[in-house]
Amino acid sequence: MDYELDIKENALDSFNEALEKFEQGENGNPKSYKFAILHASHFLELILKIYIISVDENLVFSKCYRHVAKKAKEERISILEAFEKIRAENFDLKTLIASDSSPHTITLDQALEFAKCEKCSITNIDFVDTEFCRDIEWIKGLRNNIEHFQFKLEPKEVRLCIGRLVRSVIEFLEIFSLMDLESEIGKDRFHIFEMLADEYTQLLREATREVKEQESQIFRGIRPKHYAFVEWNVYSCPECNNDTMVPYRESSTGYRCTFCKNEESGEIEVPCDCCGARSPSDAMDTWPMDDGSIEYRCYFCSGQHQADKDD
Template identity: 40%
Template sequence: MDVPTARIAIGRLFRSVLEFLDYYGVVDVEKRIPEETKAIFSVLSDEYQFKLHDALKMADDVEKANPIDPMDPEEDPVRMDCEECGNHTMVVNKESRTGYRCTFCENEYGDELPASCTICGAHMTSGDLENWSGEHGMEYRCYYCSGRYAADRDRD
């Protein structure tokens, strides 16, 4: 982990712990932390909040620039939750290999991302598809095109 990533992770962790303890009222941890240490955690927590705020704003901008057609229920979502960082910052991105990129952690992968079978074109999530290396690069195949259906049928 590099220094900026560690700073963000510590800030997020500290903020989450404070929110948890505040919500459940278990311990007032802020009274038990020395002032000089509290200042460091406060700075790290603020850095995390600023970065998250910027990422959410960028995701809002992408969502506004790519409106969804309400008449097309099959259209892929423009914005989703990122499975890596847990924020609602995974947005469409033409430069990404998957077509999506998180504006916070820059993750491009996830099992819930929309994808299509390379063979038959069936629309589903990437977690439902199997990865195959083909002669034209990576292929994504559904349950039927991967041969699992036939294998399962023959096994029974």
């Protein structure tokens, strides 16, 4: 029995495979990100071809596309304007491939070139934004290196790029009423799709992962009984309310949130400038000095201990 998929089914099959490989990468197998890139690239190419077919079913074939591109070049207009002129002239693009039993289809770049011409009729804003184009170029370049030469993968960069692409594709499909991607995802992969579709969830996941990676690195090679001697604290960030504030050398406070990059928190422990005891900065008294600087003084060194006793 033959195995046959139409272009939509083919695209969704590749997307579900990309999600499966992405999840394997998330679970500690970085090699799987390679295959997530390949499947995601294939999915993107087919999605853009589905868009082209929605404009004209013949435009997806190279001979027809080149005919339109030639007119665009000759008249110095966009390829979308050239297509609209040809359509207004009632020229049937199908005649260009009538004698070809297996016509060659256009490339991802050609489909994207056409899509980039689309603008909102009210605001005149491009439907395809520059970030989407940059991410497509990045994943396309990485795919070519994987398929034809050698490559280097930065897992975090791969995860974030695939997340941005998923969110952009959802918007792209909605704008042109091509499909509801959420309803097409297999149940076994929906939790991965949901995470990638939600920018906040994905970025928080990355921030939490960074905290764990830093913790693992700082305690590597240290025996558990010596953990108490390692200066490592994770604070709750007052800006985003996530437990993602960790030591950061370049910060003025010595800490930085891996999620929102905030560096300030009253919970960060600071040493008393008199006795050296450490307490949260909010629990310290601040004493202005003659040179304009400020000293931190703990409960005992500030005199509060004696004042409370006298009361």
